[in-house]
Amino acid sequence: MKVTLVSYGSLGDDVPLVALALGLRDAGHQPVIVAEQGARALTAEHALEFHALAGDIAELMRPGAPIAQAVEAGRLTLGSFKNYRRDDRAWLETIAAAAAGSDVVVGMPVAGCHALAVAADIGARPVIAELQPLAPTRAFAPSGLGDVRVPRALNRMLGRVVDHAGWAMMARSVNRARRELGLPRTSNPTRGARRLGAWSPTLVPPPDDWPANVSVTGAWRLPASARWRPDPALQAFLDAGEPPVYVGFGSMPSFSGTRPLMDALLTGLAGRRVILTGSAAERVAASEDVFVTGFVPHDWLFPRCAAIVHHCGAGTTHAALASGTPSIPVPFTLDQPFWARRLHDLGVASPPLDPRRPDPDAVRAALAHVRTDRVRERAADLGRQVAAEDGVRAAVSALEDLSG
CATH class of the missing domain: 3.40.50.2000 (Glycogen Phosphorylase B;)
Incomplete structure (x- = not known):
């Protein structure tokens, strides 16, 4: 089974993706990683096939840049949304080239819509991997919003709004890039996809109102390196x-x-x-x-x-x-x-x-x-x-x- 794993983020996103890739390889499968260029050294250390997405996460962290704005404000801001730039066409091209012949494509949220759109194009099974609980539930508000406390009856509705907003904010640019590549327009490619929660069920047990397509596996941890020694x-x-x-x-x-x-x-x-x-x-x-x-x-x-x-x-x-x-x-x-x-x-x-x-x-x-x-x-x-x-x-x- 060939599995293409897609992410765009910092080391905290790269490590669990590499851990899953190693688990797949140990089980006899063929993993391919597509991620931000900073993952190159980690994937090379474990001899994994790697393809870099266009962009530099460090640029998004410099003072005044989108991630730095969110840190400064303590939450997502309009500026952090408006100033977040992706090369949608390059991302789609890179993922498609890496994923050719894949049976499954797994995407983490930042690049998840691109990854799952490619999965539909090539006939692979689509999977969203989440390091934090994002699926709508009555139990709590979407974790990406921080420690939001609203009446319990509103939690699920708020989760649906966040789910919809993620695709709504990138739909136009993604479909423009698809048109340039000669591909048909797509609706939200993550809708109904299998969701894997890569966190401990001890830390956040699965709510009883989640559908069957959502499962919590436990955190994806790298095995301890036998070669590492402390200074x-x-x-x-x-x-x-x-x-x-x-x-x-x-x-x-x-x-x-x-x-x-x-x-x-x-x-x-x-x-x-x-x-x-x-x-x-x-x-x-x-x-x-x-x-x-x-x-x-x-x-x-x-x-x-x-x-x-x-x-x-x-x-x-x-x-x-x-x-x-x-x-x-x-x-x-x-x-x-x-x-x-x-x-x-x-x-x-x-x-x-x-x-x-x-x-x-x-x-x-x-x-x-x-x-x-x-x-x-x-x-x-x-x-x-x-x-x-x-x-x-x-x-x-x-x-x-x-x-x-």
């Missing part, structure tokens, strides 16, 4: 004292409040050993109690920490939960407030901190919260449960059933 300085820091507090915000761009936020975090964590990574480490000087590092696999580092201060991206949220280490959520935008609330509601995290209202006292209170026996025991308990889930295997089985 000796990092290992020495970990060995030198009590488990540190991790602070990292993944691939999130810096925003105007980054400096005050980091000042508040470091002040609130004073007296604790701290490891900083990514944008959290920018312009922060290392010291005896503060270690600044580059990339370290979450599944290696998080179990060695006392608490995880993070932005609650889907991947980091699952890695923190699986590690058995409590979280201190600092959600910035989009689905991050949704995950932050889920972690807190499960009893494995403090109430979320507001990155736009940094407060050292709130940091101290959050740290005291996650150091209680109740939270630590709950985190360890759920960590064992989530770590035992095999989302990749479940997703491969679902795709095999679909093509069979």
Whole structure:
């Protein structure tokens, strides 16, 4: 079975796609990845066939660009919609060339309409893969809107509006590109497609009003690399004292409040050993109690920490939960407030901190919260449960059933 996997996003989108591709290959299938150019190194590391979509995600994260606007505002804005540019024709051409002969085409939401339109063109089975729950339900509002709380009766309607709006915003440009390529006009290609939810059912159980075409597999995690070794300085820091507090915000761009936020975090964590990574480490000087590092696999580092201060991206949220280490959520935008609330509601995290209202006292209170026996025991308990889930295997089985 040939399966083409399509995404356009940052490392948090690339890792689960590569994890699924490896699972497919191990099961004897032929995976092909089509993604943003930043995925090239990761796919090459695992010897996977890769095709790059036109564009540069880094351009969308620079100050004033669409993703940076959403981070600055804490939500999607009209500007982040209007200024988001895609080369629809190039995307359709690249996906079609890579997917030729595919039995199944899997698309993540940003490039999902392009991927599933191609699936219809070539007669492949269409699948939408989602790292966060987006299918309409009475249980909660669409996760991509953040921690939205409306009367329960309105949740499903709001989900349908979001479902419709996604295609409505790109329909004209996608169909213009299809016309240029000599292809017929398409209606929403994702309507009725099989949906795979790549998150833990422990974290978000499937609502009972979801149709049969929606299934939750568990998170798609890469297997631990046997070749990875920690920097000796990092290992020495970990060995030198009590488990540190991790602070990292993944691939999130810096925003105007980054400096005050980091000042508040470091002040609130004073007296604790701290490891900083990514944008959290920018312009922060290392010291005896503060270690600044580059990339370290979450599944290696998080179990060695006392608490995880993070932005609650889907991947980091699952890695923190699986590690058995409590979280201190600092959600910035989009689905991050949704995950932050889920972690807190499960009893494995403090109430979320507001990155736009940094407060050292709130940091101290959050740290005291996650150091209680109740939270630590709950985190360890759920960590064992989530770590035992095999989302990749479940997703491969679902795709095999679909093509069979």
